Amino acid sequence: MGDYQSMKYLHLPDLKTGAIAYQDKKTGLYGLMSLEGKVVTAAKYEAILPTNKVFLQLWSKADDQSPYVFTTKDQFGYLSQGGQELFVTRFLTKKPVVSYSPITFQSFSAYSDMMQQRPLELIDFGKPYSWPAGGNSESQFFANLALYLNLPKDAGKQAVLTELVSKGIVAADENRSVMSDEDMFRVAYFMATGKTSQAMTTPQVMEWAKKRGIVPQREGMSYYMTMNLYAEYQHILMTELMRSLKGKKVLKPKVLTTASLSEAQQQMLTTALIVNGKPANQLPVPLPQAEWQKAIQGLVNQYNKQAAHLLAAYEAKL
Numbered sequence: 001m002g003d004y005q006s007m008k009y010l011h012l013p014d015l016k017t018g019a020i021a022y023q024d025k026k027t028g029l030y031g032l033m034s035l036e037g038k039v040v041t042a043a044k045y046e047a048i049l050p051t052n053k054v055f056l057q058l059w060s061k062a063d064d065q066s067p068y069v070f071t072t073k074d075q076f077g078y079l080s081q082g083g084q085e086l087f088v089t090r091f092l093t094k095k096p097v098v099s100y101s102p103i104t105f106q107s108f109s110a111y112s113d114m115m116q117q118r119p120l121e122l123i124d125f126g127k128p129y130s131w132p133a134g135g136n137s138e139s140q141f142f143a144n145l146a147l148y149l150n151l152p153k154d155a156g157k158q159a160v161l162t163e164l165v166s167k168g169i170v171a172a173d174e175n176r177s178v179m180s181d182e183d184m185f186r187v188a189y190f191m192a193t194g195k196t197s198q199a200m201t202t203p204q205v206m207e208w209a210k211k212r213g214i215v216p217q218r219e220g221m222s223y224y225m226t227m228n229l230y231a232e233y234q235h236i237l238m239t240e241l242m243r244s245l246k247g248k249k250v251l252k253p254k255v256l257t258t259a260s261l262s263e264a265q266q267q268m269l270t271t272a273l274i275v276n277g278k279p280a281n282q283l284p285v286p287l288p289q290a291e292w293q294k295a296i297q298g299l300v301n302q303y304n305k306q307a308a309h310l311l312a313a314y315e316a317k318l
Contacts, residue, residue: 007033010050012067017081019068021048028289032068032083040083045070047286048079054284073288091288098295101272103306105313110271114264115314119238121264123311124252125245128153129238137230138178144237145187168196181216184233185209191240214239246315253307258297269299 005023012018020033024043031043047070054069066078066086077088101107114121120131127147131140138157146155149163164170169190170183185205189197192212197205209215216232218224245251256265273280273295275287286292 010048010068012050013052017067019081030070032079041079045072046289047071049285051078069285071285071288073290076285092291096275096287096291096295097277098291098298099274100299100302101274103272103302103310105310108272108310110268111310112314112317114268115242116239117235118264119242121262121268122254122307123242124254125241126250126252129241131234137228137234141179141230141234141237144234148191148237148241168198171198179230179233181209182206184236185214188212188214188236188240191237191244242315243318246318251311251315253304253311255304255307256300258293258300261296261300266296269296269303272303273299 003025005025005028007023008021010019010021018035019040020035021030022033022039022043023030027043029043030045030048031039032041032048033039049069051066051069067081068079070077070079070085071091074091075088076091078086080086105111111122115123118131120129129144129147131144142155142157142160143153146160146163147153149160149167151159151163155163161170161176164183164187165172167190170186176183182202182205185208186197189195189200189205189208197208200208206215214236216235218227242251256269261269267281270281271279275283275295280287280295287295
């Protein structure tokens with residue numbers, strides 16, 4: 001995306017117009033771009049949102065409706081389709097009241113959701129496992145499987161498949177070029193039991209995987225439009241890795257910092273942030289960045305204090 005950190009389509013109800021909010025890679029600030037790719041404002045706003053997403057009850061399709069809302073550190077206003085500031089006023093009239101929901105295993109459900117879906121965001125497994133956004137999911141999966149097998153992370157797919165065969169985890173197959181579900185379930189069986197599944201038939205392996213709860217749910221058009229087999233295999237790999245390391249004091253919570261929060265970590269923490277009595281993730285417009293940094297810093301501190309307890313509680317459920 002060139003010099004842009006992100007680009008987000010701003011949808012308008014009439015479907016005839018719209019624009020793109022682009023984010024500057026250096027400053028993190030937003031600007032407006034036409035659908036044809038023409039930059040119509042500099043990247044100087046902390047947020048740009050469709051007006052109908054901010055004021056649901058006031059939206060009108062009339063031509064004189066200002067389509068976009070913007071915020072800066074101290075201002076709130078409207079933007080035209082061409083990027084002209086139509087109205088500007090003070091953003092905050094009083095300091096927001098920030099509080100936090102309890103960071104406990106019972107009440108902080110976003111933690112369990114993250115551990116189920118993306119545990120590498122929160123846990124150090126003792127080896128440099130990773131799952132960066134984008135890139136080739138196949139190569140990322142085989143890099144992680146290589147680490148599990150005590151091979152170099154960059155050993156490559158063929159070396160990993162050869163190692164699986166040599167250990168008897170999967171059967172030799174000269175035509176194998178990719179992992180299959182059965183292959184992955186046999187890997188999971190080895191991780192769970194320390195034994196190979198050579199004596200088990202395919203139906204027996206499949207039945208074991210069902211009882212283990214690791215068979216991916218694959219249904220619906222939306223699934224098949226976005227399916228990613230190696231992301232599913234990665235999920236199985238990390239799930240069984242956590243189970244196999246349970247109680248061995250290998251898993252360690254990562255210390256989060258505001259300076260390096262990933263988008264996923266930020267979304268998890270935000271579920272525990274309360275602003276003026278309302279959940280922060282339900283605010284019509286985000287807080288000014290200065291206020292947000294103060295609020296999120298306190299939340300990060302609370303999370304880090306509870307991280308070990310959260311991990312212990314999650315391990316007990318595995």
